Amino acid sequence: MIRYILKRLLAMIPVILALTFVVFTIMYLTPGDPTARILGNEYTAEASAILKTELGIDRPFIVQYFSYLGGLLQGDFGRSYITMAPVSDELFARFPNTFTIVIWAMVFCVGVGLPIGVLSATKPNSVFSNITMVISLLGVSLPIFWLGLLLILLFSVNLGWLPAGSMNHGFRSIILPAITLGANYMANVMRTTRSSMLEAIRQDYIRTARAKGVDKGSVIRKHALPNALMPTITVVGMNIGALLGGAVLTETVFSIPGTGRLLVDSIGSRDTPMVLGCLVIMAVCVAISNLIVDLIYAYIDPRIKAEYAGGEA
Amino acid sequence: MAETPEVKTYSTKKDFMKKFKKKSRFMELWYRFLKNKPAVIGLILFITIVLLAICAPLIADYNEVAIKIDMGNRFNPPFTDNLLGTDEFGRDIFARIVHGARISLTIGISAITVSFLLGGALGSIAGFFGGRFDGWIMRAMDVFLCLPDMLLAIAIVAAFGVSTLNITLAIGLAFTPRMSRVVRAAVMSVRGNEYVEAARCIGARNGRIITRHVLINCVGPIIVQITLYVANAILTISALSFIGLGIEIPTPEWGNMLAEGRAAMRQYPHLVIAPGLAIFFTILSLNLLGDGLRDTLDPRLKQ
Numbered sequence: 210m211i212r213y214i215l216k217r218l219l220a221m222i223p224v225i226l227a228l229t230f231v232v233f234t235i236m237y238l239t240p241g242d243p244t245a246r247i248l249g250n251e252y253t254a255e256a257s258a259i260l261k262t263e264l265g266i267d268r269p270f271i272v273q274y275f276s277y278l279g280g281l282l283q284g285d286f287g288r289s290y291i292t293m294a295p296v297s298d299e300l301f302a303r304f305p306n307t308f309t310i311v312i313w314a315m316v317f318c319v320g321v322g323l324p325i326g327v328l329s330a331t332k333p334n335s336v337f338s339n340i341t342m343v344i345s346l347l348g349v350s351l352p353i354f355w356l357g358l359l360l361i362l363l364f365s366v367n368l369g370w371l372p373a374g375s376m377n378h379g380f381r382s383i384i385l386p387a388i389t390l391g392a393n394y395m396a397n398v399m400r401t402t403r404s405s406m407l408e409a410i411r412q413d414y415i416r417t418a419r420a421k422g423v424d425k426g427s428v429i430r431k432h433a434l435p436n437a438l439m440p441t442i443t444v445v446g447m448n449i450g451a452l453l454g455g456a457v458l459t460e461t462v463f464s465i466p467g468t469g470r471l472l473v474d475s476i477g478s479r480d481t482p483m484v485l486g487c488l489v490i491m492a493v494c495v496a497i498s499n500l501i502v503d504l505i506y507a508y509i510d511p512r513i514k515a516e517y518a519g520g521e522a
Numbered sequence: 523m524a525e526t527p528e529v530k531t532y533s534t535k536k537d538f539m540k541k542f543k544k545k546s547r548f549m550e551l552w553y554r555f556l557k558n559k560p561a562v563i564g565l566i567l568f569i570t571i572v573l574l575a576i577c578a579p580l581i582a583d584y585n586e587v588a589i590k591i592d593m594g595n596r597f598n599p600p601f602t603d604n605l606l607g608t609d610e611f612g613r614d615i616f617a618r619i620v621h622g623a624r625i626s627l628t629i630g631i632s633a634i635t636v637s638f639l640l641g642g643a644l645g646s647i648a649g650f651f652g653g654r655f656d657g658w659i660m661r662a663m664d665v666f667l668c669l670p671d672m673l674l675a676i677a678i679v680a681a682f683g684v685s686t687l688n689i690t691l692a693i694g695l696a697f698t699p700r701m702s703r704v705v706r707a708a709v710m711s712v713r714g715n716e717y718v719e720a721a722r723c724i725g726a727r728n729g730r731i732i733t734r735h736v737l738i739n740c741v742g743p744i745i746v747q748i749t750l751y752v753a754n755a756i757l758t759i760s761a762l763s764f765i766g767l768g769i770e771i772p773t774p775e776w777g778n779m780l781a782e783g784r785a786a787m788r789q790y791p792h793l794v795i796a797p798g799l800a801i802f803f804t805i806l807s808l809n810l811l812g813d814g815l816r817d818t819l820d821p822r823l824k825q
Contacts, residue, residue: 224664231669349809358794359794450668451670453673454671457673473766484677491670
């Protein structure tokens, strides 16, 4: 197992290098002279040249990239063009908010989607099962930013139960954003779990277990569910990136000061280092979560475990 | 003269059989599709939306109704003079939604065309030749897949500025990695078939084999994914417009209508309900259609 983890960790290094390179290249291509924006009315050719040297943007592209990469390794994301403060300060102050809503959205989508999917598969063709099918169909088509607005209208404006934004009300302020962000994936998880459970229930080993006299609950829990979980884990894992993308929208709807909102605001103020920092940190998050999903796979699937079983595991 | 009719009947019968057989393949699929109720609902819904978009200038004039500010008619409630009411500038919401459909559908379909041309080329090269090509192309695509398509689109729009062309290209590029994977998988599943060998034996070049023999035979799975990706692309356009990086006001687009209506939604909820429903129904119709096509073209997947 340790060998597998090490191998996966090593494989992540080139991915992260390539990711930072791609994002850096895209942002490098941004047209316009940043010094003109920073200096404003005090713009002169000399002042611009001095500032360019100071910011290091007069150097060739490849030198700039490697110096940025060197900075990243020490946690230095450069300086904001607007405030001139280090990007990392702002980034690390905002990131926990994004992280919180993404984690709670995942808890919501797995915590609600998985059990409902399983229940609906154990009673196919029932009213309950049909209702969950319709909900999952509608759920995957919901634009989450619209759902967020509707939830605000219902629960904050009309009923007054939950706050409509900001993160200042403890857990209560996380409920609506988490539901909004998780809605699509909840529907997706529900659908995937249902269909893979239906598939698993039909297998011979389930009939064997039932014939042995194992009660229905244990058959579902111990025989069907572990075999049906793989597609669900894939869906959850593949969607972590989409959740981070959706966080941009959720943070806009609920005015949450997170990385996504910071990204959009920085694009508005054309603060390239800040935009770069946001994109890099989100991309690294996706790479790390892909790694975690692979490790969970290995943990659950005995075949992968067996392949690396020689010695440590 | 006596024997010719006999021969003729035989040949026409053969022709008839041939025709009948060819037709039945398509008709069989069509009947199978018609049996799938959600898919038919999706198709009808989508055709309605496309018709509304095409007929938009007949329903309401763009300059006179959809973008003309009329402060005397602000915040009219729905189902009065204006079917869906008016917004904070007195513009008819229904007219704006119908004109918005033109923009969403055009950009959505052109963006996916871009991604199909790029991703299709990369994916079919990777899938057809395999080996080193496959390794390099797919490693590169894996890197891009680490960036959520929403963020990739945001990054590209941020770098090159907001314009209709840039948004189309940004979304097209953002969907390229996924498209290339789909095309690659489809190409790999047919590249070993006998007719590919046969085509190679008669001396067809690789380019011809890919376009005339391989891609034609993976139309099914590709069409299904394209339908679902167009839905995603339309959602991405609205999302970009909603956060202010997409279609700019006063051009009506569902996402920027939501963003505009948000300020006054507490008093006038119809400002956000109507455009949201438009997005929702469009995405729903394409999702139903895509799922239905998948069930029709690959019945094994259906349970």
